[in-house]
Amino acid sequence: MLNKYKHIIWDWNGTLLDDTVFCVGIMNGMLTRRKLKNISVNHYKNIFTFPVRTYYAKVGLQVDDDQFVLLSKEFIYEYELNKLNCRLFDGVEEVLQSVAACGLSQSILSAYSQNNLNEIVKHFNLTKYFNGIKGLDNIYAGSKVEIGRQWIEELGLKKNEVILIGDTLHDKEVADKIGADCILIANGHQAKLVLQASGVQTFNSLSELKLLNSF
Ligand SMILES: [Mg+2]
The missing domain is CATH 3.40.50.1000 (HAD superfamily/HAD-like)
Structure with a gap:
């Protein structure tokens, strides 16, 4: 084929x-820090989308311009820190x-x-x-x-x-x-x-x- x-x-x-489970873990850390409800991997796979800003909004995060810049930096900081644990x-x-x-x-x-x-x-x-x-x-x-x-x-x-x-x-x-x-x-x-x-x-x-x- x-x-x-x-x-x-x-x-x-x-x-x-x-890196799916890893990304869900990072997001749950971000949600916990904001006292927002965590998401399951299954739920994540049903709501994740591009641009990721739309997905961030779906989990309850504030995504106005300034907030979205901060959220992106927070996510990437955590991602870069532990990404090599992914296979x-x-x-x-x-x-x-x-x-x-x-x-x-x-x-x-x-x-x-x-x-x-x-x-x-x-x-x-x-x-x-x-x-x-x-x-x-x-x-x-x-x-x-x-x-x-x-x-x-x-x-x-x-x-x-x-x-x-x-x-x-x-x-x-x-x-x-x-x-x-x-x-x-x-x-x-x-x-x-x-x-x-x-x-x-x-x-x-x-x-x-x-x-x-x-x-
Ligand atoms: Mg992909």
């Missing part, structure tokens, strides 16, 4: 990096290796900030698999549509030669806007039912995707 493509654009958080999903390196062996090039397109993204991909020793690692120039996890547009132009491939693999509806939105195909993996930041509502092909895990593609 993936063999018909020339390039895979991977999302990072929740697709290659298993890659099972089989990530194996999948990247197999895809490369099939002759496809690969990149990362993330709403995570560029420097931190470079650093963590390097930490996991994965940099060598990608001909592009594209993040945002800020910490506010807004939209990655623009960098996606720039990146697909830079790639110089025909649109039907590229597939984006992610874990959220924002990945599907980005794929649609840049003209790439898309598949989603329901093992990250949004629930399977939320993803399936978009009509996009959805897998339960990277391992399942690998199995079905017999890499």
